Amino acid sequence: MKKLTSIFLCLIGTTVLAQNSMMQNTKDALNVGGLKVGQHNSTMLYGFDTRTTEVLGSYYLDQDWSLATVRFYPKTISTPKGTVKLDSLTDVQIRIILYGNDVEFNTPEGVKVISGTLIKSFTLQKNNQLPKNYVSTLEFVDNYDKTKPSFFELLVDGKIKLLEYTKVNIQKPDYVEAFNTGSKDIKITKDKQLFITQGNEVLKLSTNKKEILELMSDKKAEVEAFIKQNDLSVKDRVDLLQIFKFYNGK
Structure with a gap:
């Protein structure tokens, strides 16, 4: 198994040395017990x-x-080696x-x-x-x-x-x-x-073509044409991904 490594996302201006120290502290939080259930x-x-x-x-x-x-989630916890910001x-x-x-x-x-x-x-x-x-x-x-x-x-x-x-x-x-x-x-x-x-907000998706087109009403004509040209079905998961990628990419 590869050696467990850890990295903190650094604020602008944080030095590499400080980053490496935070990496080790986060690793310790998991291994030593700060995060341990x-x-x-x-x-x-x-x-x-x-x-x-x-x-x-x-x-x-x-x-x-x-x-x-x-x-x-940003959170400061206590560990045997002191406090660590996750x-x-x-x-x-x-x-x-x-x-x-x-x-x-x-x-x-x-x-x-x-x-x-x-x-x-x-x-x-x-x-x-x-x-x-x-x-x-x-x-x-x-x-x-x-x-x-x-x-x-x-x-x-x-x-x-x-x-x-x-x-x-x-x-x-x-x-x-x-x-x-x-x-x-x-x-x-x-x-x-x-x-x-x-x-x-999250809503459960209804795989109904009319409802999906209404959901994308700001680009309804384009999406409808894309579905027709590519013979896609909203009931098919792969096709559905193509439709959402097309809409979000426009």
């Missing part, structure tokens, strides 16, 4: 007694570790726990967990794949309570952002001993949902 046992599902059941499915966004750049970490391996909104860090001292509410955004990078950008749901206003504290994948940036939210569903055991029916297992499924932004 605890050693995480990824076989456990918090809030459920799993001693006599199996967990079917995964509560991770991705079961595999991903190399990441993590950007924290900023960012680079070249770290992380996994996102959807249930409970926690983030695992794979460090030389073992797997450690911090609350996802401390993280503003992050970028994931895997071999032979394009980087994926994620932003905290706390960055947006959700007036209809369609999301919980977690992360949106930023599919398309621009005036109207296209976001993907992964909702985790947990089916509790429904075994009835008296009748020997039902299941003793905990079943986890994930549902990917599309959202768009209107200003700072």
Whole structure:
């Protein structure tokens, strides 16, 4: 595993020496204990007694570790080596726990967990794949309570952002001993949902062509012509990304 490194975004005029010192302090905050929630046992599902059941499915966004750049909300915390102002970490391996909104860090001292509410955004990078950008749901206003504290994948940036939210569903055991029916297992499924932004508000996207054209009313004729010329369908995820990229790029 690559050596864990960390970098702070510096203010204009900050010296390289000061930056390196902040980098080491941020690393210490994670490794020594300032950010530590605890050693995480990824076989456990918090809030459920799993001693006599199996967990079917995964509560991770991705079961595999991903190399990441993590950007924290500005926050000063206490560590055994003094106070540290959080900023960012680079070249770290992380996994996102959807249930409970926690983030695992794979460090030389073992797997450690911090609350996802401390993280503003992050970028994931895997071999032979394009980087994926994620932003905290706390960055947006959700007036209809369609999301919980977690992360949106930023599919398309621009005036109207296209976001993907992964909702985790947990089916509790429904075994009835008296009748020997039902299941003793905990079943986890994930549902990917599309959202768009209107200003700072997020709304669940309806994949209805008329509604999407109304959403892009300031360029409706151009978008409609683009859809027709390229034979695109708003029901198709790949086509939908093309439409939003076209609109935001105009």
